[in-house]
Amino acid sequence: MSFLESLNISGSGLTAQRFRMDVISENIANIDTTRTENGEPYRRKMVVLTSENSFKEMMVKNIKDYEAGGVEVSEIVEDQSEFKLVYDPEHPDADMNGYVRMPNVDSLKETVDMMEAYRAYQANVTALNTTKQMAVKALEIGR
Template identity: 80%
Template sequence: MSFLQSLNISGSGLTAQKLRMDVISENIANIDSTRTETGGPYRRKMIVLSSTGDFKKMLVKNLNSSEINLGVEVTDIVEDQSDFKLVYNPEHPDADENGYVSMPNVDSLKETVDMMEAYRAYQANITALNTTKQMAVKALEIGR
């Protein structure tokens, strides 16, 4: 695996985690949105990540193959289909005939934990990127 391949893997991880943090931020921003363009309350969004290559095949087949692209990509952004929270507030403009308002299915604690996880994954990718850079610099110093 080349140095550039390692940089591409870390870069794809950084891009994916940045999008994940953006989606989490959108969820937190809409935690009280009871009316959306589709008419109902806001639904929590989540991203689906998948590998862009098969690491095992790369190891078995050819360690120097440049055609195998490894990394991670966002394959989809899905909406959480869990039930909305019902809150009794008969004076709310979106209350039903019984006085209940359907609130978004966004849990601030869950979003905070997801954000911390995405941040740690982002940090890990930066560490891998910096380590690869340091290895390249050391390899160039050997050639002096």
């Protein structure tokens, strides 16, 4: 694995985790959205990350020929769990019984997901900085 490949891997991790944080922020921002363009409450979105290289490929290839890959966003899926029902007969979106269908977004779950994405982002920054420091030390040896 070359020096630039290490930087590319960390960079792909930074990009993927930043995108994941953006989607989590969108979920939190829409926690009270009871009506979207399709007439339903907002549905929680989740980011699916995949490896650019599979584990199987790594095992089949000779380790010398293996090209490391980073991570990429493969898709964004909507959480199909049930909407929450809240009794509020004065709400414009209330049904005949006075219940409003609220988004299936849980603020605690989103907070934990955000912390996880932030920690992964920090880990990628640390790996990037370590690679950079190793390159600087290698250049100092060459003087």
